Amino acid sequence: MTQDLLQVEALKVHFPVKMNVMQAAGRAVLRRIAAGDAQESAQYERPRVHAVDGISFDVSPGEILGLVGESGCGKTTTGRAVVRLVEPTDGRVVFEGRDITHLPEDALRPLRPRMQIVFQDPHAALNPAMTIGQSIMDPLLIHASIDSAEAKPDVLRVMTEVGLSPAADLFTKYPADLSGGQKQRAVIARAILLRPSLLVADEPVAMLDMSIRARILELLLDLRRRYQLALLFITHDLATAKFLCDRIAIMYLGRIVELGAAADIFRDPKHPYTRALIAAVPVPEPGRARPESLPHGEIPDAIRPPAGCRFHPRCPVALPTCGWEGRDFIDFLEERHLDPERAKGDEAVVGTADEWHAVGRTAGHTLGDQDPGQVAAYVRSILAGAPEPLAKAVEAVDAEADQVVVRFRAPDPLAPKQVEGRMVECLLY
């Protein structure tokens, strides 16, 4: 038995994309037509958002683990899956030695007091029709089967503890009478009243003004010191994570790309995404040099995440083996055509980016009456001006019947590796 409080193993959370009957039926027909071709048929599967796609980590008692990433990276879904507010699709969540991945709700309820969650928006987390005292007390009445007269002294004590004082006065106030910081304190009071061993804190200070953020963070540190409370601290704010967390997991498109001690990661980030993220944070020191090259583009769609390493299309140090595929070629064409001169020249031979289609590791363009061999030669000449890793990943440019097809090599398998005391998922190591 390990001494971990929380173990998450190969966790996946996928959400089906909502479709109407016609869309679903249409896809079913297309899937049958394409039945012979596995790759093409897979295109017509019901689309799923790969919010969290196979991540593992653990949290020890009293530890603060930061889940850090940009919007859409899956950090919030991870937090919710850990306390079973969303159903895991695959993998395991073990809390205090017990596998809770698929525990039914009635078996889960006795564990709920031990794992609590605090959300970003304290205004939305408090019932406007309940006094602060009632709101904080509510979970105690549910879980401890005592009445409100018995519960009140506990509530007042916890309110004082989180800095809601004078507690007796604030007990009878409504959320509308409190400031944002006070409301967040009330939400935290409610979460810790049941003495949890794990608190999932999802962007708990993001909505608060800078001059009062520090006080909420101090409160969290204080609670950890006093009660060995462990925190899964979810944030997009690297500076806060750096200050607060013992260890940090950097997430990108449903994967953890780097996981290790906060001090190590900030001193010497290993994954190219971690590096880009840290370099991009604006620093309140005038005169600091700007990062020279930012990753271009934005986080791609989690319905069809990029093959291989999910960061490869934006990565400044990508390799030919990182997972290049057909749509990367189309993106390259689109970017190339930002130059109107080149766009004009290309269009006459290979058409616009819109006229290409991508299937898996190939990109194709249907020809009119041009000579396929000539078009293929032209595509090869364009590729000579492409970013090197993409160009080198091209296995062949073929002319077949009425089509020109660009084929990419298969990516090298990507697996988490130990690099200088931390986990990194990148082919550079």
Next chain:
Amino acid sequence: MGDVILEVRDLRVYYSTKRGRVHAVDGVSFDLHAGETLGVVGETGCGKSTLGKSILGLLPPRTQVTGRLALRGRDLVGISEAELRRLRGEELALIFQDPMTRLDPLMTIREHFVETIRAHDRKVRADEAAERAADVLRSMGIPDNRLKHYPHEFSGGMRQRIMIALALVLNPKLLVADEPTTALDVIVEAQILDILRDLRRAYSMSLILITHNLGIVAEVCDRVAVMYAGQFVEVGPVETIFRRPIHPYTQGLLASTISMATKELRSIDGLPPSLLTPPSGCRFHPRCPYAQDICTWEEPAMVEYRPGQPAACHFGKDFV
């Protein structure tokens, strides 16, 4: 420094609400020069967004505006709506925090541009307008083939690029950007900030950047104005404001900012005041660690304690 583009003197903006008069902007004065970027920083409810809107005349009806707000010598306070409409776009432009709420979901990007351009010059043909749109979008890294798309088909960063392109297509002299990157992720934010920096050089445009993020101010702005409870409490070059702040609020704000270099947490006691009933004297006095008697009853004037760095504090000379 270039000519003065915008001259603001004792600007006051009062909203009438059921609970009384809100002093959102209460006596703000500054000059903005050609090609200059001024950052306006402050916390929620300090009046910084109202200041931005007042420059474009985008305040709700029955808002009381007094003082002088002169764009290239021409007073904008009390000017007719028709005149203002002409100035917006050609002279002044605004970009907001959330581009999705500012783009019409039923119009293609091309239609947005054609409408904007033709609203100011009927003689421009639709295809000419689209050509100009394509040029400015390309400079933002958005290819021509996306002109036919609708706003929902773009990512957040792309939409903000489109908003910036739309604001710039008429070549305004002054751009007001209200939290332009707050809804964006950090890498995309850095991309947009790069664009804003390049634009100033390419278009010699003046920029007022309203933000709560001191990191952005440090990286993009030439000067910064610190706003508290409807007033500027300190103005100066970014370099000296960050390294040698005078006003205790500026000091507190800088100290409480959590950055990569943060070693210990600091905060400012108390809460920002209500703009319905701002405190007497210096508005910061209830939260100020250095407050004396005089601060409770006498409003401090802006005094240039250091050349080019005025601050509104009775004891400013002690902090120089």
